[in-house]
Amino acid sequence: MFYDSRYIYGDQNVEVPAHLNFGKYILDRLRLMNNEVALENGDTHEKLTYKELTDYAVNLSISLATIGVKKGDVVAVGAEKRLEFVPTVLAIVFTGATYTPYDLKSGRAILKHKLSITKPKYFICSNLFWSSYKDILTEFDCIKYFITLDEATDQLLSVKSLISCKNNTNHFEPPAIVQGQTDVAFILYSSGTTGMPKGVQLTHLNCILNSLPNDFKDPSLHTAFVYGEWYHNYDTFMTYKFLSAGKKVVYINEPTLESFLKCVDECKVDVAFLVPSIVGFCSKAEGVEKYNLKSLKIIYSRSSPLHSKIIEIVKKRFPGLQNILQGYGMTECGEPTSEIWGIKGPKSGSVGMASPGLIIKVVDPQTNKILGPNQRGEIRVAGSVFMKGYMGIDPSTYLDEENFFKTGDFGYYDEDKYFHIVDRFKDIIVYDGYKVAPLELESILLTHPGVREAAVVGKTVPDYGEEPTAFVVKQSSTSVTDKELVDYVANEVAPYMQLRGGVIFLDEIPRNTRGKILRRQLREMLN
DSSP states (O other), X not given: XXXXXXXXXXXXXXXXXXXXXXXXXXXHHHTTOSSSEEEEETTTOOEEEHHHHHHHHHHHHHHHHHTTOOTTOEXXXXXXXXTTHHHHHXXXXXXXXXXXXEOTTSOHHHHHHHHHHHOOSEEEEOHHHHHHHHHHHTTOTTOOEEEESSSOOSSXXXXXXXXXXXXXXXXXXXXXXXXXXXXXXXXEEOOOSSSSOOEEEEEHHHHHHHHOGGGGOOTTOOEEEEOXXXXXXXXXXXXXXXXXXXXXXXXXXXXXXXXXXXXXXXXTOOEEEEOHHHHHHHTTOTTGGGSOOTTOOEEXXXXXXXXHHHHHHHHHHSTTOOEEEEEEEETTTEEEEEGGGOTTOXXXXXXXXXXXXXXXXXXXXXXXXXXXXXXXXXXXXXXXXXXXXXXXXXXXXXXXXXXXXXXXXXXXXXXXXXXXXXXXXXXXXXXXXXXXXXXXXXXXXXXXXXXXXEEEEEEXXXXXXXXXXXXXXXXXXXXXXXXHHHHHHHTTSOGGGSXXXXXXXXXXXXXXXXXXBOHHHHHHHHO
């Protein structure tokens, strides 16, 4: 890698512990707290204090070591969201082994694929996960031990029995010495919106850098709401950020807009980590006023950009809301940019400035020329937060000649070095030679009062290439027509961006578990 004035640098002076052991890092932070609440189920209001969380993780870690779990092993966890999930993950990391998660809702084909990638030796699951996938799990000879978070069965050893004997937790240190820059702590998975997920190897150093709480030091922030699952980079490391800061994390089992609003009211949430679709719902939902939402100060959104009109509407509806911040994230390198780091505060349409420890460039993907401000190209990233690599995939397929990661995202940075994401390259619609970004059209559609959700893809047509075509979920109690929406967009965009493929109404937009639109399914509907 050679220096270039067009590279954009996040803060390169990042303080991390010299041992570079994620297990020791998080344990040291947990031990600073005692009987303060660490985790709360927002549905049942069951709680786990920092002391209880620490004791559980340490006891389980010691017990796992006694049955042979060690550095170099892969230990899988498959379960619904529950209080034991986070300390179980930490127990695995304390042993020096590598943790990998399997999503209860991912489906059979993807589970088989993930198992074939990581080949875990130990599998910790809930009885619900076991009953759902027992036949698949028992097909894999690599798994030597099955352990349940619930009551033991003939085939499942119980975590409860493992940690029933009291161990000396006060003087426990993670027993394995790790090489933090190379040893893998987590194997997470890419979102798999266009194919099977890839195994993303995150080192101990990667995990520490993703968990530093510096961006949420504000003492007025006490309680964070995590919307998604603990299988994803975003929700996982936002949880560790807040636990590192000694604050409370609240979750709910089946998140909906209504359950989120109820949770803010009852748990006095002051910062919420959401996906864009839920922020959009907040702008139009009926009955918001029946909840006490004054505690909520910050909404943080990641996955796709929010329209400025949506942000302003939500701010008006939530009386205590100070900011809606946006970030740009991916499993491979955490959060390349965020408005948290914006020196001029939030900027409409942007996803903020480069995050600490990262270097970003924008490149013309056809010529490999590095581009300057306000020039659109592929965003590429490098730095110490970047993953060790994909499992079983040649790095030359995803790194360029300077070892920058080719994100596949189309965007630019402005004169203030704030980044703007236009869309995924593979999702760009080409109409009559013009490039049309679906995200831009979706943002406009979502400002219409009759639209609850929107997704845009290209419909193949002779001569012109692709025509922008919208799939729309109507807002309840509205009678908006397809022509009305086509005309609405036409008034806002250049002629080549108009919805020449029309509008198709659906009951719901297909999304993956991270809330990302499954555009491939929508394209198949047009064929």
